[in-house]
Amino acid sequence: MDGKYIIDEDKQFIAGTYARFPVAFKEGKGCRLYDYDGKEYIDCGSGIAVNIFGVNDEEWKSAVIAQLNNIQHTSNLYYTEPQARLARMLCEKTGAGKVFFGNSGAEANECAIKAARKYGELHGGEHKKQIITLKDSFHGRTIATLAATGQESFHKYYGPFPEGFVYAEPTIEGVESCFNENTCAVMIEVIQGESGVNVLGEDFVKGVEELCRRLGALFICDEVQTGNGRTGHLYAYQAYGVKPDIVTTAKGLGGGLPIGACMLFGDVAGVFGAGDHGSTFGGNPVVCAGACSILSRIDDKLLASVREKGKYFVERLKKINGVKSVSGMGLMIGIDTSKPASLVAKECLDKGLLVLTAHSRVRLLPPLTIGKEDIDFALKILNEVISQ
């Protein structure tokens, strides 16, 4: 088996939705991946913020395999221990009242949209269904979450979209001017990942929360990418000192297996009744057993190390010739470079470093456990590529 064969087969049989890098990975350990020629790569992408503890993590594997040896799936017609355990853990760590599990970030957001609309109707009337999101936001690829995504480029070809989404400029006046009697919620990413790691200001995020309270709307944080320790906080909203009514997460939670979670806080926790929502695979026991292993290890010590490593990265990145600016929080880092981001990513790949891009920026989302040696290797390659 060689990489070229896989790439050719993929090109022939897989729908052409991905602009993939020309590499297939065979195996790996921690932050190091190997292709079919045995070439080593240092991973600063984590499969897009998914592999928090890198690849082939022993503890996570043991948890998954133990559950596989018990039962792999039951459907949500029955109770399972890992699902209940993961939900308790999420609630205890965040203060949420209840959790709904889906299989992806988009599904977590679909659940948030449904929860906000049902809550809006129950508390304000049938018209109260509109959700304000931000320009340049990203909330997923399903039709409703695309409609929630405030970027025209994603909307091409796929309309008509469900109604009830308006896109605000990311200012308090911008958000306030979108409010009307139909508004049931405002949904934001406190750090916009897909649009280039735009960190929203604290005054703005607190202002949005205040607007929601004053004007009677729910405050939703999409933490699909920012969640699960990525920013040096379990969830990034916690760094802002706000209290959302709904928090969604996915990517890093499952350690590499698909999961999405919609956490419902306070009064909103009781919004759903039997039959209101569901998912065949959502909260699958194997995935949840793995997620419990992941979540239980995102402790204060790990979070402090993420903040420290982020700082180390950013301080050194800022000194590289050709770096115009660096944004981010913890190990979610965006780099504005003189060289086009896509070229930086390609040249890094050639030199054995995996980085991501987001809009015009280079984006780094390394495993949270990345070691100093690997960070220094990444900085060395980035320096070579960006400054030349």
Ligand SMILES: *Cc1c(COP(=O)(O)O)cnc(C)c1O
């Ligand atoms: C990735 C992402 C999503 C979509 O998650 P999927 O698992 O791909 O459906 C939604 N919101 C944000 C902020 C994301 O980064």
